[in-house]
Amino acid sequence: MPESILVVDDQPELRLLIRLTLQTLGKVAVAGSGAEMMERIAAARPRVIVLDVSLGGESGLELCRALKDDPATCDIRILLLSAFVQEADVAAGKAAGADDYMAKPFSPRDLQDAVAALLV
Amino acid sequence: MLASPLPPDEAQRLQVLLDLNLLDTGPEERFERITRLASRLFEVPIASIGLVDAERVWFKSHHGVADQEVPRDTAFCAHAILQDDVFVIEDARADWRFADNPYVAGAHDLRFYAGQPLAAPDGSIVGTLCLLDHEPRPFGDADRALLRDLGAVVAGEFAADALQRALRQQRDSETWMRALLDHLPDSVLMLDESAKVLSVNPAAERMFGAPAAQLVGRNLQWLLVEAVPDLVRCLPEGQVCTREGNGRRVDGSTFPLEISTSIMHLGGHRRYAAIARDNAARLEETRRLRAAGERRSRFFKAAAHELRTPLASIIGFSELLLKRDFDAATARELLDIVHRQAGHLSALVTQVLELARLESGGPAVLQIGPQRLESILSDVMNAVAPLGQNARIVLEIEPGLPPVAADPHKLCAALVHVLNNSIVYSAPGTPVTVRAWRGPDAAFGTVLLRISDAGIGMSEEQQAGMFEAFYRGKPDARPESTGLGLAIFRETIQLHNASVEVASTLGRGTDITLTLPAAAALPHA
Numbered sequence: 012m013p014e015s016i017l018v019v020d021d022q023p024e025l026r027l028l029i030r031l032t033l034q035t036l037g038k039v040a041v042a043g044s045g046a047e048m049m050e051r052i053a054a055a056r057p058r059v060i061v062l063d064v065s066l067g068g069e070s071g072l073e074l075c076r077a078l079k080d081d082p083a084t085c086d087i088r089i090l091l092l093s094a095f096v097q098e099a100d101v102a103a104g105k106a107a108g109a110d111d112y113m114a115k116p117f118s119p120r121d122l123q124d125a126v127a128a129l130l131v
Numbered sequence: 132m133l134a135s136p137l138p139p140d141e142a143q144r145l146q147v148l149l150d151l152n153l154l155d156t157g158p159e160e161r162f163e164r165i166t167r168l169a170s171r172l173f174e175v176p177i178a179s180i181g182l183v184d185a186e187r188v189w190f191k192s193h194h195g196v197a198d199q200e201v202p203r204d205t206a207f208c209a210h211a212i213l214q215d216d217v218f219v220i221e222d223a224r225a226d227w228r229f230a231d232n233p234y235v236a237g238a239h240d241l242r243f244y245a246g247q248p249l250a251a252p253d254g255s256i257v258g259t260l261c262l263l264d265h266e267p268r269p270f271g272d273a274d275r276a277l278l279r280d281l282g283a284v285v286a287g288e289f290a291a292d293a294l295q296r297a298l299r300q301q302r303d304s305e306t307w308m309r310a311l312l313d314h315l316p317d318s319v320l321m322l323d324e325s326a327k328v329l330s331v332n333p334a335a336e337r338m339f340g341a342p343a344a345q346l347v348g349r350n351l352q353w354l355l356v357e358a359v360p361d362l363v364r365c366l367p368e369g370q371v372c373t374r375e376g377n378g379r380r381v382d383g384s385t386f387p388l389e390i391s392t393s394i395m396h397l398g399g400h401r402r403y404a405a406i407a408r409d410n411a412a413r414l415e416e417t418r419r420l421r422a423a424g425e426r427r428s429r430f431f432k433a434a435a436h437e438l439r440t441p442l443a444s445i446i447g448f449s450e451l452l453l454k455r456d457f458d459a460a461t462a463r464e465l466l467d468i469v470h471r472q473a474g475h476l477s478a479l480v481t482q483v484l485e486l487a488r489l490e491s492g493g494p495a496v497l498q499i500g501p502q503r504l505e506s507i508l509s510d511v512m513n514a515v516a517p518l519g520q521n522a523r524i525v526l527e528i529e530p531g532l533p534p535v536a537a538d539p540h541k542l543c544a545a546l547v548h549v550l551n552n553s554i555v556y557s558a559p560g561t562p563v564t565v566r567a568w569r570g571p572d573a574a575f576g577t578v579l580l581r582i583s584d585a586g587i588g589m590s591e592e593q594q595a596g597m598f599e600a601f602y603r604g605k606p607d608a609r610p611e612s613t614g615l616g617l618a619i620f621r622e623t624i625q626l627h628n629a630s631v632e633v634a635s636t637l638g639r640g641t642d643i644t645l646t647l648p649a650a651a652a653l654p655h656a
Binding site: 022024025027028029031032065067068094095096114115116117118119 | 432437439443445447450451454468
């Protein structure tokens with residue numbers, strides 16, 4: 012069974028939380044930075060990426076935009092996860108091509124449902 | 132004896148009399164001259180100018196008689212002021228109205244009276260010019276005409292007084308207006324219909340950098356950078372037109388300005404009053420408020436982000452623990468994360484509140500007094516001991532330092548934030564030096580304190596942002612850090628009237644130097 016979900020977050024606790032939350036849906040890989048994310052994608056293309064908007068110094072929005080602009084990765088579905096939750100932030104996420112946007116803190120159940128919907 | 136009734140305008144008449152400012156004043160030659168003249172002209176022993184007050188007749192001039200005043204109810208003058216013309220009693224003893232008057236029947240032994248009513252400028256009858264004699268005598272038309280003329284001379288003096296008073300009042304009010312304009316901090320310019328300057332006040336001279344003579348005659352537009360034709364044209368009556376723009380001084384330099392104009396009518400001419408204010412301070416204040424507002428907004432956004440991150444762990448893991456079955460070891464590991472994140476959240480909330488308190492409270496939030504820096508540094512060492520790296524810290528304290536003006540707890544807490552960073556961002560084997568020495572400021576005295584490390588150092592960009600709340604110099608900053616330590620440090624230092632300098636080179640290390648005021652600089656020390 013191929014890896015189907017990739018979790019990208021710079022905080023180890025959140026990576027663990029999301030991995031535990033989503034492991035009922037499929038195989039979950041994790042990455043702590045944009046570079047690590049690209050390595051994981053190259054190794055095994057995921058169907059869904061759960062991507063944190065602020066990855067330390069990196070912008071999750073820019074990574075999202077880059078993936079959606081690249082024909083090789085544009086069909087990977089992306090759920091942005093962010094502690095910035097104002098309307099403008101959500102609009103920026105949509106503008107970057109994200110398929111869904113979820114605010115931190117979140118209920119694991121809701122995240123599970125949202126990712127399940129993207130896997131269909 | 133017949134008592135005189137009161138005139139119908141008695142109250143008004145008394146006020147006018149009072150306003151003449153003659154009652155109870157000393158003799159004046161201008162009135163003495165008239166009674167002297169009357170006595171001689173009519174060949175009577177007594178001539179006087181009587182002012183009829185509420186209860187008395189008071190003599191401004193009394194030629195030939197000693198009395199300064201007499202009761203009103205027995206005075207002939209009280210009757211005379213009720214007449215339109217000269218009032219004459221040719222023989223009082225033969226006149227039933229006055230035969231038993233004490234001045235007729237008594238020691239004064241008066242027989243003859245002629246009184247010309249005296250009018251104040253408003254027409255109120257305030258007194259009489261009167262002639263008295265101990266002998267009865269006739270008083271014909273020629274005599275009456277002469278007395279009327281003399282009365283008119285007295286009334287003329289009253290009128291001259293009133294005119295003098297009015298002129299003085301106007302002069303006072305003009306002086307007052309002039310003083311007001313001279314001392315007004317705002318520039319006031321009077322303009323004619325074509326917006327040409329007619330006069331300016333000293334504030335306008337200062338504002339436009341030229342004496343009034345150089346400003347008068349110029350068009351208002353010449354003093355303004357932007358074209359503002361509507362300041363004088365199309366200005367509706369009774370309305371004020373206010374514009375913001377830039378003023379131009381006579382030397383060509385410019386400055387931000389707010390100007391208001393309004394129409395007025397002076398002597399049949401349409402004029403404009405222009406009031407100009409230097410706008411620089413207000414613009415600066417607006418800019419400062421906007422910057423503070425933006426900083427606050429950034430702070431709240433960052434604070435919300437920072438609070439949501441540990442909350443995400445707490446909510447997420449606790450929900451998983453409640454809904455799923457984990458083995459005991461995993462459950463314990465997850466609970467441990469929840470506990471740590473709750474601790475972090477608690478530290479964040481505490482520090483956000485501390486920062487808000489420092490930012491809002493001013494100096495009152497600190498209890499500043501004379502403190503020994505040695506003792507504060509010893510508290511700092513105890514506070515960083517849990518990091519287990521105190522062996523790396525080298526203390527170099529110059530002996531005999533003067534006490535510093537500090538709140539010992541707040542300064543200690545602030546220094547702990549800096550020392551923590553120095554320890555964490557430098558290699559375990561390298562020293563962290565804390566040096567304190569007496570500053571060169573001879574007037575009040577200062578103590579310098581420098582914390583130096585040989586750590587990773589900071590770029591210029593990192594140095595620029597290091598004191599901002601929630602600033603993260605590095606993406607992999609310590610997760611247990613709240614990002615508020617240095618912001619709290621800076622606020623604390625500012626409240627101590629101390630200054631801080633940062634010198635840092637990437638890969639070489641960082642020096643943070645504080646200049647603390649010595650306690651001798653305290654107002655009460």
